[in-house]
Each structure stands twice: as structure tokens, then as C-alpha cells.
Amino acid sequence: MRIYNTQTREKEPFAPLEPGHVKIYVCGPTVYNYFHLGNARPFITYDTLRRYLEYRGHRVTYVQNFTDIDDKMIKQANEDGITIRELADRFIKEYFVDADQLNIRRATHHPLATESMPVILDMIGRLMAKGFAYETEDGVYFDVTKMPDYGKLSGHNLDELASGGSERMSQESGKRNNLDFALWKKRKPKEPFWASPWGDGRPGWHIECSAMVLEYLGETIDIHGGGQDLVFPHHENEIAQSESANGKPFVRFWMHNGFVNIDQEKMSKSAGNFFTVRDLAQHYDYLVLRFFMLGAHYRMPINFSAELLTAAQNGWNRIQTSLSNLEFWAGKAPAATDDPQALQAARELEIARSNYKQAFIEAMDDDLNTADALAAIFELVRAANTAITVPGLDSASIRRTKSLLEELLDVLGLQKGQTEEEIPDEILQLLAERTEAKNNKDFVRADAIRSEIQARGFVVMDTAQGPKISKG
Numbered sequence: 396m397r398i399y400n401t402q403t404r405e406k407e408p409f410a411p412l413e414p415g416h417v418k419i420y421v422c423g424p425t426v427y428n429y430f431h432l433g434n435a436r437p438f439i440t441y442d443t444l445r446r447y448l449e450y451r452g453h454r455v456t457y458v459q460n461f462t463d464i465d466d467k468m469i470k471q472a473n474e475d476g477i478t479i480r481e482l483a484d485r486f487i488k489e490y491f492v493d494a495d496q497l498n499i500r501r502a503t504h505h506p507l508a509t510e511s512m513p514v515i516l517d518m519i520g521r522l523m524a525k526g527f528a529y530e531t532e533d534g535v536y537f538d539v540t541k542m543p544d545y546g547k548l549s550g551h552n553l554d555e556l557a558s559g560g561s562e563r564m565s566q567e568s569g570k571r572n573n574l575d576f577a578l579w580k581k582r583k584p585k586e587p588f589w590a591s592p593w594g595d596g597r598p599g600w601h602i603e604c605s606a607m608v609l610e611y612l613g614e615t616i617d618i619h620g621g622g623q624d625l626v627f628p629h630h631e632n633e634i635a636q637s638e639s640a641n642g643k644p645f646v647r648f649w650m651h652n653g654f655v656n657i658d659q660e661k662m663s664k665s666a667g668n669f670f671t672v673r674d675l676a677q678h679y680d681y682l683v684l685r686f687f688m689l690g691a692h693y694r695m696p697i698n699f700s701a702e703l704l705t706a707a708q709n710g711w712n713r714i715q716t717s718l719s720n721l722e723f724w725a726g727k728a729p730a731a732t733d734d735p736q737a738l739q740a741a742r743e744l745e746i747a748r749s750n751y752k753q754a755f756i757e758a759m760d761d762d763l764n765t766a767d768a769l770a771a772i773f774e775l776v777r778a779a780n781t782a783i784t785v786p787g788l789d790s791a792s793i794r795r796t797k798s799l800l801e802e803l804l805d806v807l808g809l810q811k812g813q814t815e816e817e818i819p820d821e822i823l824q825l826l827a828e829r830t831e832a833k834n835n836k837d838f839v840r841a842d843a844i845r846s847e848i849q850a851r852g853f854v855v856m857d858t859a860q861g862p863k864i865s866k867g
Contacts, residue, residue: 396451396760398618399694401626401649402548406762409648411617417448417455418612422604422621422629423505425462426486427471430493431669432684432699433622433655439685440652440693440763441620442499443808447759450806458611459502461487463509465600469586479587483507493672496681496854498808504611508603512589515598515606518640519578519591527639528578531569535579535593540572542635548649549627576632578602601632605640608633614643620650624661653696670699677846679704681854682809686711689765689807710773712857714804717776721797724783728790737787744792747778748799755803765807772803818864822853826864829855 397406411417421441424430430438438459445457462468463483472482491501508515519535522528527541539545539553546553556574577599582588588595598606608616614637621630630649637645654661657669675684687707691697732738751771758767779796782788804810829844845855848864855864 397762398648398650399762401651402646404550407648409617411453412615412647415453417453417618418616419445419455419457419618419620420604420608420612420616421457421459421502421619422625423459423461424486424490425465425467426483426490427468428486429489429671429673431671432675433661433669435493435497435672435684436655436688436693436697437620437622437652438494438499439497439688439808441650443689443765443806444618444620444650444763445500446806446808447763455503456612457502458504458506458607460506460508460604460607461490462600462603463487463507464587464597464603473585483509489673493676493681495852496676496849497672497685498682500808506607506611508598508607511603511606511610512598514610515602516591518602518606518609518636519593519598521640522578522636525639527636529571530593532581533569534577534581534596534599536570536575537578537632537636537639538571539574539576539635542639545574545635546631548631548634551627551631574628576601576628578636601629602636604629605633605637605645608637608645609641614641614645616646618648618650619646620652623651623653626651650693652693653691655697655699657699675704676849677842679708680711680857683708683711685808686769689809690769692762692764692766694762710769714772714776714800714809717779718797718800720783721779721793721800724788725790725793725797728788728793730790732787732789734787737785737789740782740785740788741792744778744782744788744796747775747782748796751775751778752799752803755806759806768803768807772800775800775803818853822848822851822864826855826862830862 396409398409399406419441421437423438424434441457441459445455448455461483464479468479468482472479475482519528522537523530523535526538528535528537546556553574579591579593579598579602580596581593582595582597586597588597608619619630619633626649634645672681672684683704684707687704688697690707690710697703732741751774754771754774755768758764758771761767775796779793779800782796783793801810825844825848829841829848832838832841832844848855853864855862
């Protein structure tokens with residue numbers, strides 16, 4: 396496998412530092428609201444990476460944190476009249492509702508920044524002792540001039556960055572340089588705080604991730620992932636403080652996904668041009684949203700539109716229809732055949748399975764190229780759809796083809812494997828009521844029933860054969 400490393404700007408052969416064991420850290424959400432489609436992209440991207448590495452035989456320790464203390468959370472909690480903990484607990488729970496429906500597997504560890512305080516304080520103490528950090532009247536800062544290769548991830552020149560330092564940076568009290576960043580922020584009114592050698596306060600954002608990487612994965616990890624917007628300053632600052640404190644290389648491969656754009660502008664809460672996954676799920680199946688994301692290479696921007704989501708829905712339906720047809724014909728096909736045409740169709744289908752599985756692997760090995768991997772799946776679907784029209788095709792060939800399709804879809808997180816028999820009767824009754832409402836063109840009622848079904852942990856998918864339901 397070759398992975399594009401942001402730091403070197405090249406695709407490099409990937410092998411874990413510890414043979415057979417990959418250590419991955421991915422920056423998770425700041426839990427003060429529902430996450431939007433742009434937030435979902437890294438969650439889906441690196442979940443798919445993890446799945447593929449495991450598919451190829453690696454053991455993966457996967458860490459995705461929750462930022463449960465920062466300026467946005469303090470502001471939101473104060474506005475809502477609740478504690479930071481109450482806000483965090485609520486939206487961590489809501490994160491898992493959406494993530495589970497998107498078929499994003501739980502991380503090996505989901506650490507909270509507030510539960511890593513001893514490691515944070517220890518790391519700041521070591522940076523102070525080594526002369527990389529200094530105390531001011533309002534906090535503790537990292538001195539970027541003490542890091543000779545600061546900017547090596549983003550490619551920024553330190554002098555240029557310093558001359559262009561933001562107003563926000565220059566307003567902080569006692570900083571030696573515009574680019575110096577906070578490791579510890581001293582206590583302010585209406586803010587939560589923890590005791591430290593530098594006074595009561597709370598950690599800066601960057602030090603939280605460095606501490607959680609160290610606590611759960613060690614000094615050097617294989618892959619660190621996140622959105623393109625985190626390259627600078629967040630990931631740049633993680634490198635600076637981690638390598639200065641630990642005296643070891645921090646990350647071997649940096650991976651960054653592209654933005655999800657609306658009208659060619661990045662989707663973000665601050666810009667107000669965003670759609671939460673929860674809202675979109677009222678109109679599109681969660682797995683269609685995942686399918687939409689995987690239809691583009693992870694490093695490329697995606698421009699969101701209803702038309703593109705509808706196209707994704709159609710592509711998804713095509714795959715599901717093929718799976719349904721394969722299941723149907725496998726139950727009706729003969730166990731064996733001596734018909735020459737059927738034998739030829741079986742041989743061609745066997746070749747297609749081999750070729751398109753190899754094409755899938757080659758695509759995924761090429762920097763997680765899910766777009767080409769999906770193209771290989773569609774080629775297999777085309778071959779399967781052709782083969783099952785041949786009279787007498789044996790059931791074993793059909794079942795092997797369906798099994799391979801499900802195997803490859805599972806690698807992409809697009810296969811849940813739940814049967815209808817496992818769906819409770821009351822959910823099936825709701826599904827029947829929704830179908831009746833749609834037939835009566837009462838779409839408001841149909842949408843309300845779908846929302847109720849989803850709230851109970853099930854996913855409704857509309858297909859050419861009618862609605863299908865699965866456990867979320």
C-alpha cells in the first residue's frame with residue numbers, strides 16, 4: 396500500500412513501525428452540536444482506512460478523541476445555562492447516534508481531553524523544563540523559535556508566518572512571538588478550571604491531542620489523520636510540542652482529507668453554510684451519505700448538491716438491486732449444470748470476480764482510492780447482472796458473486812448484514828404504515844414515520860423492489 400504523506404508531499408510505501416500493528420490517531424469532534432457533512436468526511440475516511448488495513452491482515456489500534464473543553468464549548472454551555480460536562484455528554488451521545496448509522500465503527504479508544512489532564516500537565520512541565528515553553532500572566536506558551544523546523548508539515552516559512560500573525564495571536568498577553576501558542580490558559584470568570592503548577596486554568600487545544608496520542612499510542616505513531624483545515628496550526632503545533640517534549644519523531648504518515656464545499660466554499664458552522672448529518676438523514680439513507688463521500692478520492696474536495704446526492708442514491712440502489720437479484724436467483728438456480736452456455740457464463744463470472752477483486756485491492760492500495768474501488772464494484776455488478784440472465788447458471792456461482800460483493804462493500808463500511816427477520820414487529824408495522832402513506836402521497840406523514848423509525852435505531856432504504864429496513 397502507498398499513502399500520500401502530507402509532510403513529504405509524496406505517496407510513500409506504507410508499513411507500520413511495529414510489524415502487523417498499525418497505530419492511528421484521528422482528530423475527533425468538538426462536542427457542542429450535531430456534526431455536519433463536512434465533519435463526517437474524516438470520520439468516514441479514516442474508518443474506511445482502518446477497515447481496509449484490517450482486511451489486509453493488520454491489527455489496528457485506532458484512537459479518535461472527543462474535544463470536550465474549548466472556547467466554543469464554554470460559549471455554548473453558558474448560552475444554554477448548563478455545565479460543560481452536560482453539554483459534552485449530550486453531544487457525545489448524539490455523535491454515536493449518527494456515527495453508528497453511518498456504520499462508523501467505534502474506535503479502540505475514544506478519550507476525552509478532560510480525562511487526560513495528568514498527561515497534559517506532565518507534558519507541559521517537561522516542555523517548561525526543557526526551555527520550550529514559558530509562563531506569562533495569562534498562561535503558558537510554546538516558543539516556536541525554539542523549534543528549528545517549525546512549519547515542516549504545512550510548508551510555511553517561520554519568518555513569513557510571524558510577519559503575518561493574526562490579530563488574535565498578537566492580543567494575548569506577554570507572548571514573545573505572534574506564533575507562540577497556548578499550552579495552558581489561566582482561569583477566567585465563568586470557565587471551568589483545573590489546578591496546575593502555573594495556576595488554575597485549562598489546557599490549550601493543541602496540547603490535548605498530543606497528550607492523548609502519547610497516553611494511548613506512545614511517542615511515535617504510524618498515521619495521524621484529520622481534515623485539511625487542521626494542517627496549520629493544529630497539526631503543526633502538535634508536532635512541535637510532541638517532538639520537543641518526547642525527543643522522538645511524532646508521526647510517520649500524515650493524512651488529510653479535502654473539504655466538503657457548498658458553491659465551492661468550505662462547509663463550516665462558522666460560515667453558516669452547513670447541513671447536519673441528522674438533518675440530511677431525514678431525506679437520504681445514512682449509508683447513501685457514506686456512499687456519496689466514498690465516491691470521491693479522500694484528498695479531493697467534494698461539492699455538495701442535492702443532485703449529486705440523488706445520483707449517489709441511484710448508484711447505491713443499483714448495487715442493492717443487484718444483491719437482491721443475486722439472492723433471488725441463487726434460490727432458484729440449479730446446484731449444477733451441464734449446459735454449455737451456463738458453464739461459459741460461470742467461467743466468465745469467475746474471471747470477473749478475480750479481476751474486479753484485484754482491481755478493488757489495487758485501487759485501495761493506491762492511497763485509499765475509494766472512487767476507483769467503487770468503480771471495480773460496479774464492474775462486478777455489471778458482470779453479475781449479465782450472468783444471471785443466462786438460463787441454468789449454477790447457484791454456487793451466484794452465491795460466490797454475492798458473497799464477494801458483500802465482502803468488498805463491507806471493507807468500505809457499506810454492508811451491515813442485518814436480515815429482515817431480526818427487525819421487531821412494531822418496526823415492520825411502522826414500515827408498512829410509511830409505505831401506505833407514500834402510496835397515498837402523504838409525504839409529510841411518510842417522512843415523520845421514517846424519522847420515528849430512525850430514532851428507534853433502524854435505517855430505511857428505498858429500492859426498486861420497495862423499502863428495505865436494517866438495524867442501524
